[in-house]
Amino acid sequence: MLGKTIAHLETGDVFEPIRYVLTPFICSEYAHAMEDSTEWYYSAAAPFDRQLRPPSMIHADKMRLLEANCYEERRMAGIRTDDARIHYEYHAQHHSPAFVGEELIVSGRIEERYTKRGGDYLFYNLKVETSDGRLITTYKDRTLLSYKTIEKGK
């Protein structure tokens, strides 16, 4: 684990991978939250005949990875810093579905930290695969570290 706040992440920082088993609750809860009624997120429906997760759930994986690696700022546990971040770009490529019961491994790194128009941004590069090596999702993400900073700069 990296042991710092998200705002202190730097180019080249590599996250220690996390593992978890995908449960029916995780899939259906996320699908319900996004109001997606597609049945295979809730039960073993055709054509896969196995319950699977919404592919955009990679965003929850990012939260899990940050929670485990940046323990000075554990947002899921309610420990946050003074600066709210703004998500700017989401880019997920789906390589195969992830099914209930499978163990998933989430890994990744900070590809770049850069400044643009007075704001500091992080460019994440993450990957989700099953514990037996099947690639699920590759994901790129840009996040502004402090909205306050660019507002003050205007």
Place this chain on the structure above:
Amino acid sequence: MKTTIKKASQYQIGDEIVGPTRPFSQERIGWYSIGMLSAAMGSLQTIQHNIHTDDEYARSQGLPAAIADGMHSTNWLSAMMADHFGAHYVAHGELRTKFIKPTYANVPITTRGQITERTVAANGDIKITMEVWCEDDTGTKLTVGDASVLVTAALGE
């Protein structure tokens, strides 16, 4: 505008797809907050207090009011893609979104897409590429991006 959902392989360049029009009500923002955190933690959680759910905290961060999570509009676009392209999207899809303007509570949002490219490989697989976006009730785009789907015979129509 209402579109008819076709078989995934039948979409052609210029075809438009659309999802439902619905406001990001504060209640919906709360549902997403709870669901997102619950999915990330693996058990049912309560609402988070952040720039999406808490006006006062949002103002302390320089925002005029709470704004919807960018992932909320991305998820609605993802659901539109799953509605139109089914298993092909889930198994072999791609979605990129940029959150170019803030989305405030109760603004009616419509998800849309338009096919920009369609290529057929030698093995018969069809790659469909499109622009996607979320717009408000004045037609202003708040979230923009692109998406693609590989329609394969293995997953049927």
